[in-house]
Amino acid sequence: MHLIIMRHGEAGWHTIDQQRELTEMGRRDVAAVAAQIAESEFRPKEIWCSPYARARQTAAIIAEVLNCPVDEKYFITPDDDPGQCLDTLLDLDTRTTPLMLVSHMPFVGALSTLLVDGHRRGIPFMTSQAVLLDMPVVGPGCADLKTQFLP
Template sequence: MLLLVMRHGHAEPFSKSDETRALTEEGRKEVAAVCEQRASELAQVKTIWASPFVRTRQTAKIVAETFEREVEIQEVLTGDTPLDELLDALADADEDLFPLLLVSHQPLVGSLVNGLCGTGDEHPMGTSSIACLSADVWARDCAELEWLQHKP
């Protein structure tokens, strides 16, 4: 199975709350550029899950509109979710949802990629970074990093 993990695009530094921070124009362009560079891989995605925060919903919407998909909001994708809680959600997910794209925040995206691959903090996840992992089961140290794309 394939799992793609994406960090939201560059967001405005301040808002009423962290949850309401929106993408900047630069962030929108970065996400669109990553979609263009990884078009063949992203076209295979069957399901998109996004954090409920504004900037992740906006990031996921750019991907979804580009590849004619729907976005499902998942509370488990907020940045401070314990990694084991997300791993449980992935383990419970039906195989028909894969390839699955998750759009979330730091530190969760970095913890997920590195935790699944058993790589400590070897693979940084900057804004608009996207990683593709393959595994038979979604558990710590059980995945292989297929590729990692940073913003252009």
């Protein structure tokens, strides 16, 4: 299974957390990362995104560039348990891969670290940063970091 994990683009601070929207710079950075992913051999077949506004906007930009569907998932918000996402990935039909997740810190860091290193301490992600994980078997510590996409 190939999994692309991305942190949303830069967002403003003018409203409550769930409603924060992307800045112009955030939109540009997300579009730049989307273009890199489009040129790679790992174009996602589906995008899962957090229901927060900035993640939905990020996913919409990616989906437009890559022409793939977006599905909101309520278990990938900033403070959710990455173990629940892992359980869902275990049940996933592998024909839907590569799969892309668009979420937030600390969730993206905790999930990536769980999949690569088997613990949940979490690595930092910049806004609009994405990583590509290769998981021959879905499970803690079973993924290899193949590449990253930066704005």
